[in-house]
Amino acid sequence: MSNIFSNARMIKLLIGKDWQLVKKSLAAYLAGGVLVIGLMGMATPLLFNTGAILMITLMIVIGARSAIELVINEKKDQTLAFVLSLPVTPQDYAWAKLGANLLLYLVPWLLLVLGMLAVIVSSPVYNGVIPLVVLVSVFILLSYCCYLATALLTYSEGYTTAVMIITNLLLNGFIIWLLRMPAIHLTLEAPTASWNSTSLGLLTGGITLIIIVLLGTAALQQRKTSFL
Amino acid sequence: MMTEPKPGRFAYLDNLRAVAMLAGLLFHAALAYSPKAHGFWLSADPAQYPLFDVLAWASHLFRMPLFFFIAGFFTALLWQKAGGVAFAKNRLQRVALPLLLFLPLLTLAMHAVIHVGLSVVEQPSALLQLIKPMLVAGSQTRLPLSTMHLWFLYHLLFLYVLTYCARVLLSDALQKHLLALKSRSLLLLLLCLLLPPLWLVPAPVPAPDWIFPALWALWFYGLFFACGYVVYHHAGALARYDADRRLLLMLGALSYAVFYLLLPADLLAAQPLGWAKLLMTLCEASGALCWTLAALLYAKRYLNRSNKVLRYLSAVSYWVYLVHLPLLFLLQFGLTDLSWPAGVKYLAAVLLTLSGCLLSYHLLVVPTVLGKLFAPNQGRADSPDKPLHKLL
Amino acid sequence: MQSFAFDMRGIDIRYPHFAMENLNLALPQGQVMGLVGVNGAGKSTTIRMLMGLVKPAAGQIEVLGYQMPAQQVQAKYEIGFASDDMRLYKSQTLQWHMDFVHSIYPQFDQAYAKDLLKRFELIGEQKIKGLSHGQRVKASLLLVLARRPKLLILDEPTTGLDPVARDEVISELAEVLRDDARSVLFSSHNTHDIEKLSDQIAFLDRGKLLALQDKETYLDSWSRFRCQLPPGRQADITGAVSIRQQGQLAEIITDQNNHDFPQRLVQAGFTVLEQHRMSLEEIFVANVKRSR
Structure with a gap:
């Protein structure tokens, strides 16, 4: 069984390659992100809300684009054969893809979440919304992991897009479901973040699911016998 | 015979940066005795003198633009000489780390100084009186999070990110296109580009010290940063204004004179509106642009050298700027109730703050690990490639 | 080894x-x-x-x-x-x-x-x-x-x-x-x-x-013969991969073109009119057809 460390040098090179391939899009998103943060920082309610919505949109777009550009297009543009002719096993390749995508997504995701938390803590917004914000962010990350897994396992644009649509629809349902929970909505206007058993349970559940999806993807990838 | 070590090619920028940093101390010290800043300055003193306003706001017009220009210049230099990864590492060490390290320390120090001020000052400033209730235990309102005078480090980090974006996204053709413009047209273009961000904020430009980066500041200072960046790659872009340096100096002075006349007597009071606002913004932009350019051109002529004093100033300036503010406020709180003339208080505050900062530099920085962050060239100060290592 | x-x-x-x-x-x-x-x-x-x-x-x-x-x-x-x-x-x-x-x-x-x-x-x-x-x-x-x-x-x-x-x-x-x-x-x-x-x-x-x-041995082993048959004879010979007959003329392809195959043709009463070396493409087609 190949593990991440047996061919770390090549995995690093492949991640570096993916970075170079999406460098331009990422630079554009990055500039967009700075603009959006700046808009939110103008501290008027309208600009702040617009900025927040733009930021969530940006997160979803970055996730969708990186999964499509880095995974689906590799198959569609037939560059997969080129990469697999290099000294890597298909498992190494899958690790590299998982690594590249997570790196490229987790960094902006973390920045967004930390940025939002910083805003909440430093502004008159009730700190009670923190559990809600964290749970929704984790849900967005979980959605991303789901369609990344679909892309890696099927290389199918159709299936991946379907999962993207479903998870984005579920996001709305999830937010409404959360808001209806007494344990969540009763504490929204509290001066401090109140983590109770419900919100902590949901958080643990979300993180567990993310780990299961990622490990499951890696495990299924190991069992494949045929590539290309 | 002793010979002066050969100065680095960009010694004047190094020197200019040190001067700009130290001028920051002079500026902050002056605001305590400024009639215009009386309403919002923490250490505002009962003794005031209008000359402080004239000088302080003049320096304020081009000090930070100049600083960002130099930062842009050295960004281009380091990026080209060391590559992107080394650049990122260097900036994390020299900009991000000091920010992370010193922001909490300075915030704590500032709170402590404010507490001292509240307990010792008998004639507290308006701002000090305003924040008094916020510091009472159990108060619902708190002091807003602020990057204080370290906002420039914070914004520099964003400008580095944007530089990366621009390097990836923009082609060199755009640079060449802009440089192909006539000198006057280019200057006019820059002037126009400086107007929108200045229009958005009250005059004189406030410190963008909230924990969010301010778009106007990224735009305004980013333009100077970009100019510095371009000038590194095309030295001629700056040199072609050399013949006009006197004109620039005078145009800057004229702009400042009009700008100053339009400023409200109390900066917290209503700002001019309509055409007056436009004229004020125009003067502010042209003053900043002309004086920044003039400062660069004159420095290149007269300050492009290196000697022990200049090297020392250049080595200590970053540290002095970083830590001066709490000490300055503490000293000025101590001076507030004395019946000395404003000028004497000012000199005392500046000299004592400077001495304190220098003392702390030799006690805390040089012999410790901080030396790596703030004085990486100790012992090899005459190295001609010094700017590569200390590029702030 | x-x-x-x-x-x-x-x-x-x-x-x-x-x-x-x-x-x-x-x-x-x-x-x-x-x-x-x-x-x-x-x-x-x-x-x-x-x-x-x-x-x-x-x-x-x-x-x-x-x-x-x-x-x-x-x-x-x-x-x-x-x-x-x-x-x-x-x-x-x-x-x-x-x-x-x-x-x-x-x-x-x-x-x-x-x-x-x-x-x-x-x-x-x-x-x-x-x-x-x-x-x-x-x-x-x-x-x-x-x-x-x-x-x-x-x-x-x-x-x-x-x-x-x-x-x-x-x-x-x-x-x-x-x-x-x-x-x-x-x-x-x-x-x-x-x-x-x-x-x-x-x-x-x-x-x-x-x-x-x-390759050389392989190409050499394949050959195409055009033969004249005695009247009423069916073209049938061991070692032939394909035979196409039109009246008294036959085109015979073999993959056993060693010395005795032409001889065998003669012994069977065929007159060899022409012998062609085959291109790989022709061999390829003949080979695939035979195997199906």
């Missing part, structure tokens, strides 16, 4: 519409093997197994002494692979690809790469999306050849090329193949290319190896 560039033994693999049973195929080091077969014959599957990308249900595969697919990483450092359905990154330049490949293979020969760039009339700074199909194939080959791999595996490299580009590619390959230490497996349904380049021919059809032989 003879050493093999690759050695496949007892390979079984089964897909819904395709099966390969007990395939044995080996290439001695320094030889050029042409793998011939119609589309769907199993050429690409064979090559993917050699690259470790498909694991057979049963059998042993050894490439350059490495077990596949277990040791594919080590093996792939010494294998150069290019195929007709392999594409480079559209948005990047050829130079970017050269740098990327160089970063992986320390043995990448810059000078040789530059030389190939000139010979193939390619421009390093050009983006892949601006290249014609022929230029792309050449670019892929350049990236592979400049690494100087011990084993070169080319899957349909000339498919879709115009005659001029194909000639350039084939000539370059012929040049490269002069290096005796290098082994090559070359698949194509274009038999002309195979005929030009190969030392050995392997015929594959529907997952079965129909023939595996030295």
